[in-house]
Amino acid sequence: MTICVNLKAIVKNYSLCEKLFREDYKDNNYTKGILDFFSSIEINSDIIHDLKRLKKEGNKIDLYVPNYLVYGNEKIMEKVKRLLEFDEFSFDIIKKYNSLDELKNDNIDCFVSDFNIGGQGIILPYQVIKLDSCDYEKFELVKKVYNAKYDINLRKINELEYNTQKARTGIPSIDKPWRKFYSEKEKSVVMPRKTMYEYLKCGAEKMSNKTALVYYGRKFTYEELMEKIDKYASSFISYGIKEGDVVSICMPNAPEAIFMVYALNKIGAIANMIHPLKSPNEIKEYVNKVDSKMLLVLDTTLQNIEGITNELCTNKIVSVSVGNSMPLYMKLIFEKSKKLNLTKEYISLKDFENNGKKVKNSLQVDYKENAGAAIMHTGGTSGKSKAVLLTNDNLNSMVHAQRVTAKNFAEGDVMLTIMPVFHGFGLCSSVHMPLSYGVSVVLWPKFESKKLKSMYEKNNVNHMFGIPKLFECLIKENVDLTNAGYLVSGGEKIEQKREQKINNGFLENGSKFNLKKGYGLTEATAGTTLSDDYSNRLGSIGIPLVCNDFKVVKPGTEEELGYYEKGEFCISGPTVMKCYYNDEEETKKTLRKHSDGKIWLHTGDMGYMDESGLLYYTDRLTRMYTSGGFNVYPPHIEEVILKLDEIESCAVVPMKHPSKNIKVPKVYIIMKKGYEFNEDLLNKIKNICSLNLDLYHQPFSIESIDSFPITNLGENIGKVDYKKLEENANETVKVKKLVK
Structure with missing residues (x-):
């Protein structure tokens, strides 16, 4: 395939370079003007990265240079070609064009341009070339394909509402510039009013025979998943758990943890998620703080906390093995190698399941606005630990809104879930979201970098969410990324140099996409922004999800700052937590009603917003x-x-x-x-x-x-x-x- 690229589409500071050229041209110094122009250009590295990928795939990349810069002078064009050799990339041919009709005559397949050249642009099979030159107030992406040699999946460009005017007020929360990335239909999407269980069930009924979970090779269909959830719901009822009760789940990424979360949600109870490697006193604090009625705990963790079980607010303790849902041969080996030395009698998972048979029907609790669904614990690395109460609305809104931004998830895709279920990034983004989309979830309870290649390739993984280190491991272990879809980094800041290195590694390993980034915190259900093909600028954390509003304020105040001004991120919307459980004082500090009448979450995270609505994270306010x-x-x-x-x-x-x-x-x-x-x-x-x-x-x-x-x-x-x-x-x- 032959692709022609307009110079204006890859030069960020085109207007400045053109000014230098014209000043020399006025003095009749044409050659100096050419050299000044091309020696001053600042190249858009995102676009060059895409072009490098295309060239590696065997495509021919030609460059279109405006007529006034070359006047048909072949010697000048050769000099230009040498000047534009950078980052191990060079264009095959440099030519001048006066009209797009010439492209058809010259067997050009696709054309990449800025908005001035006939409004033409290119949509590649997998990604939109980013035409975000800072020198233009607007640009359009209009589908235009000449003699394409293979099918190109074109998105209707008129669905993209690119705002052709600069911000009217200079106040981001009023201008909402990020909404130009959403179509009118997407902007009017209504958040679901369902429980987590209902939201999952709606999709599961259409996909009953498709794989929902994979655990060390053992597969659970959606039908089997729902059967397990219903069975566990009956078990909870048999032990007296009712609507509004809190039950603690202290487990890693095992199927039983997933069954339990949804089972509790079905009956209106709240899942209190606890890290199984926390110290005995921390687990005691997390269980007692929320008056937990039952504790379901990993058996090896139970052995470590036996000394404090008499100090817990509940004596209903269920011991669960991580090997319970393994294939039989693995389960036998695993159980044999495990050395438990429990001195007390606890409820076994088998007894827990059998007790549920006494309950004929585990009635499903109806949706209630703002009802609690899960408790996540946060703040341990920077201060006092807090219990974040998330609602059904929080969790479902995050999933529903991400579906608008992350459009390329498809039923039958596979998600590798490494982030743990006791973490919001794990439970919501890596479990509830993919399961609701019809994406199979491969659970991995204990990540080992040396096994990543085998786990990823054996399961034909398409998507993975995690911190930057995970994606560096993908590259280091030479994982085949040919079928990669959404590889999304979050959880910690990623420097631009590090991000570019990961992108280069993705390219070498066959990925058709750059690393996507998101931003969130437990108090806002883990995910509040996401970058996609249209909003994935190097260094940014993407745009707000369609359901959320963002503003940047002067730290310690409600005073909103303008574009590019650094301050504290504040978020308002349906993904914002209900409260800190039993901690009214901390809740009032974090959730504040501003003069606009909205409740805003003060995140403690610092950053800024550019005029396109893209956000940039810089640091934690608490680290100051x-x-x-x-x-x-x-x-x-x-x-x-x-x-x-x-x-x-x-x-x-x-x-x-x-x-x-x-x-x-x-x-x-x-x-x-x-x-x-x-x-x-x-x-x-x-x-x-x-x-x-x-x-x-x-x-x-x-x-x-x-x-x-x-x-x-x-x-x-x-x-x-x-x-x-x-x-x-x-x-x-x-x-x-x-x-x-």
Whole structure:
């Protein structure tokens, strides 16, 4: 296939370059003008990444240069071609065109352009080429294909409402510029008024024989899934669990955890999700805080917490094995290798299931607005742990709204679920969402990077949500990404350089898509923004889901800031939590009624919005600290230090000054392989910081370590635990060298 690309579509600062050219041209210095033009251009790396992929697939990529820049001079065009060789990419031919009719005569299949050239654009089979030059107020994508050699799946461009005017007020929450990415139909979508159980059941009835869950090779159809859920609902009723009760589930990604969540939802009870690797006292706190009526717990976890079971608010404790739903041969091996030494009698899963047979019919509770569905625990890495109460409306709205943005999920696709069910990113984005879409969920209770390739390819996975480290593992393990669909990163900030490296790896491994990004927090049901083909700009976290409103405010106030002004993210909409369970004081601090009459969630996350409505996350407000009356932002220091090629990762936390009553920046770094931490590097770090940061952001102490402490979600999938770093937890990391 031959694709012709207009120069204006790939140059971000085209107007500036054109101005330089015309100034030289006025002085009759045409050649200098050409050199000034092409030596000053800033290329749109997103588009070049797409073109590199196309070229790798055997397509021919030609460049269209406006007539006035070449005047048919072949020598100049050859010079232009050399000037445009960058990032291991070069155009096959550089030509001039006066009209699109010439393209048909020249056997051009597709044309990539800015809006000025006949309003023409290209929609590729898998992705829209991003025409987001900052020099234009508008652009249109109009389908135009010449002599296509294979079918191209075109989306109706008139469904995209591209706003042709700049923001009218300069106030993002009023202008809502992100809504131009949604069609009128999408903007008017109504959020479901159902329980989680009802929402799942609606889809399951149409897909009864299709695979819903996969667990170590064992498959559960949607019909079997619903049967298990109904059976567990009867079991809960048989033990006296009723509408409004809270039941704790302390389990990893096993089918029983999924059955239990939906079973509790069916009868109107609330699932209190707990990390099974929490300490005994933390589990006791999480169970008792919500007055849990029953605890369903992993048997190996139960063995660890036996000493505190008498201190729990419930004596109904069900022991569950992670091997229960494994294929028989695996189950036998697993159970034989497990060494349990329980000193008390607890309810076995078998007895729990059998007891449910006494109940003839587990009646389904009707939907009630704002009724609780799940409790998630958050805040452990940055402060006091809080119990977030999420409703049916929260969970279903997030799923329903993501369906509008993530349009390419299809029934029969496969999602690899690594993020744990006790995490909002796991339960909602990686379980409830795909199951509701008809996407098979492959549950993996214990992630191991060396087994990722086998797990991914054996199950023909299409989609995966996770933190950046997971996608780096995909590349490192050389996983075949030919069938990849939505690979979505969230949970922690990803630097642009790191994102581009992942995108390059995706390309090499056969993916037709770049890494997608999302942003969310437990208090807003994990997912509040998402980037898709039209809104996946490098460094951004996408656009707000269609159901949510966003604003950026001055920290500590309700004062809204304008475009590109950094402040605290605030979210309003149906995905915002009901409250912190039994914590009215914290709820009032976080959920605030603004002058517009809406309830806004103050996230504690910092960032800004551009005029297109795309959001950019910068750092956590809670990571900011004051020193001598000045605000210090550790992520600013990290961003500067990570510009050095020798450094793989960087984390900055405050530490007490040894002799003054102030806090100063402590820098932890992880070196890239092949580099040493020495005086030369130390001087490099000091120099780059002194050039780019003020006095209060200068590192006081720099330490090289092998790894950062992480939150315990499993191998490679936890986030950096800044609290432990701040406590100087040297016992958890191997210190190479300390330089002050």
